[in-house]
Amino acid sequence: MVCSRMPFAEARRQTPPLALLVDRDDDTRSMYSEYLKQAHCNTDEAADGRDALAKAIALRPDVIVTETWLPGIDGFELCEILRRDTLTRTIPIIVVTADGYASNAERARTAGADVVLIKPCLPEQLLEEIHRVIDKSYELRVIAREVRPKVAMRTQNASMARTHERRETTAPPVPPPELICPECDRPLVYQHSNVGGVSARNSEQWDYYECSAGCGMFQYRLRTRKLRRVSGL
Incomplete structure (x- = not known):
């Protein structure tokens, strides 16, 4: 059964969220993609790190779901590059990996992953995490939009005070x-x-x-x- 709840962020969206699924295994990508589509989530796919990076920059997905072991650019490096790029640094990243070592999970978080899930990972669990990180990302953007003008005004006032003080x-x-x-x-x-x-x-x-x-x-x-x-x- 597909989870049908409407998350905080999606309730305010004009279009369904886009998830970029990155995995070298075709069957894994297909399984997650079909489930997410039933949950009203658009998907795109990439089988290697280089293709994933190109699509992330071009499509600006709402969430990126990636394995760590990928051809070309691996998942760790992909996370690091995405976090450095101004176009992708705020996109939530969920790592779903067959590598269950705690050290590699920590490495993924250090590289920039918001969530690390260990395979076998049910589609339902992945969907719940997608809901959660998208909601959090939306809330942070709302807060940023509200705070940004106030910070700008304070900065301007402070600058004027320094410039025009006696x-x-x-x-x-x-x-x-x-x-x-x-x-x-x-x-x-x-x-x-x-x-x-x-x-x-x-x-x-x-x-x-x-x-x-x-x-x-x-x-x-x-x-x-x-x-x-x-x-x-």
Whole structure:
């Protein structure tokens, strides 16, 4: 009996998921393919690692099911290549292998396999794992889509804060004007400027002066062209 449950991810899909089945044995591929098709899953097949890699890049399947012992590129190397390639690195990989050694199962996981199943593996068990990894992959993509704009906004805000925060300089964009102290009519001595603002378009400049007669420190705001005392007396 074919499992008929509708997984979380498939319930939101317009088309059935595509599984790429990779095994050197024709009968094994055929058995899994027929069962998955009855469970409303499209399939494609490859008998060796090189063909599997080409199809993975071209088709971008929703899940890849592979043996470890393959002609050409073996299953371990296939997993490693798929995980390095930007087009395939997020595709779930299920390894179904006749090699039951724990060391090789760990090697497959290290290479990039999400799940390792040992033959003989019933089609029902494989289908359950396909449901699970596709659901998880879908959920991660949804989370990524929700988080990505927030991260981008935070990064942009942080960048703007660094770019447009006020900074002290003695070489501002606009040369400070020569000013007279409003208290004693003596020349003000330029000290430094603060430049910055909320954006590049709204950047402002504040020039700071000290009265040579001791009247205090004055601030000149370039945008408003107003002078005010900020310390002294």
